[in-house]
Amino acid sequence: MTSTDAEPAGRHARGTPDRATVTAFAEIAAVMALWFWSLSRVDPGEMTDLGLVSVLPVTAFVALAALALSFGLALLRVPGTGARLLTAYPLALTLMVYLTPPLVYDTARYSWAWKHAGIVDYIDRTGGVDPFIDVLTVYHSWPGFFAFNAMLTDLAGLDSAMSYAAWAEVFFNLLTVAAVVALLRGLTDDPRTVAVAAWIFVLGNWVGQGYWSPQAISYAWYLLVVALLVHWFPGRPAAGVTHAVTTPARRAGLMGVVLLLLFCIVSTHQLTPVVTLLTVTVLVLTQRTNATTLPLLVTVLVGGWLLYVAAPFTETTLTEALAAIGAVDENVEGTLIQYDAISTGQLLVSMMSRAQTVAVVLLAGAGVIARLRRGHRGYTAFFLAAVPFTIVMFSPYGHEILFRAYLFALPGLAFFAAALLWPPSSVVTPHRMRVLLGVSLALMVGLLFSLFGNDRQYHFTEREVAAAEYVYDVAPPGTLLVEGSRNYPAQFENYDRFTYVPIAREAEEDRLEMVQHPVRVLRRWMGDSSYAASYLVITRSQKAETEALGEMPGGGLQSIEEALLKSRAFRAVLHNEDASVFVLRTQLVESGEPTATGGAR
Structure with a gap:
């Protein structure tokens, strides 16, 4: 049986689902049940610096392996035209992976998710943004995501966007995979190749930008724009692809959708519009889309x-931005972690993420060669994979440019990897399934380490949140807030009232x-009378990060915390197992500041 066997979309003639399809969905349900049962046995408090992988039970790994095996068998068993249903596997994998954090952790992970909530809170309180603000300035210049969430929280009657932020990661990643599938169907008509490419995309997407953030939604919009262009506004006809035929009225409507998405991208994120402009321009210049006026329009918008x-x-950033253009070595170098300082566990996590990236790129490269040998000359996917890497010439983007x-590039890379592992219109054989299974298992291990390997510092406990809430509730405007590091649930409300000094950034x-003489140094810092008040926050996640990255010498934040707890110059106005909030005793006497213990407020 070949992948082009014509059978009624996974159904028998009498309209009932065929046995292979029913079996595939039953296996997916069983695997997901095993995975989520396994998560109920996870204690995040026991994590080492290998992250979530260190506390996952054996049954979780069995579930992932079983899903990969089921996918391979379904590729063999499910009838040809019914193979479109195989995209259920990458969607199921996405659900398993990205439902894990909100089910295992009590609060939203990633400190930046909490900071994003701070912008929403600011808009809620003030009714707008301030492009001249000193803290988190860039978000006030690209406020689309935050303005929408401010409206959403108001309409839903929620106190904070953090009420749903943890669950947004599932939504954004499902939307992204759906957009990738739509894009892939503009590159090939073969449903098995589409399913395998989407599967590789999920396994290769370790960068972790699918959380509640402007990047997550703008990335999905970018993929939808490209999918619409290559499928509904094609240029040169591509071999092996049936493009949509539509009426002028529908084309006009779809172009309206494209324009709306482009505006949303431009107003939401600073990097995605640049990649969109580059990609659309190349697609037009190479006649891969007939929307010839779009590059000019995107240029005007940007x-x-x-x-x-x-x-x-x-x-304020123009000089720095111009200096970064063409400085490829410097832009890339800032992305790479310094191995001589990090812990052994974090070294392994970093190496796994690099290996994951190299593996996907090598698979894609081999897929390019394989397609050329078969006589395929469709270059749309090649441009989608290659063009994004040109952005390393323009900016270091906060030392993340290579990852972004x-x-x-991942959708294009995944397509070529799939073209190698399961070429369009190829004969369905057990050998291909076994090769795909081996690759999938290897990439699954890499994904777990790469995506969850930093979770000892990326996840926050309710006690840490309580400490931050205490400070943001009681500290007056004009407060100096000294932090062990920026890695904790911070800046999610009233964030514009404070001056922030993270010790780890000094x-x-x-x-x-600071480590040698913490009391003396902090008395000098926090005794500055130019501030209305001064607070110091040290949390479990701050300690985990600074220890894993080797940012603090000696005993690090732990020794500073212990010294202050013993000092008569400082008072812990809040102290629990995961966080401490300190003030100078002189400030406590002057202000009559209440004291909170055990996480209470």
């Missing part, structure tokens, strides 16, 4: 936003002095 809406941000380039000699 330029207008930078020069008008985001002008304050653009003016890989993320944008110069090396200052960090060393």
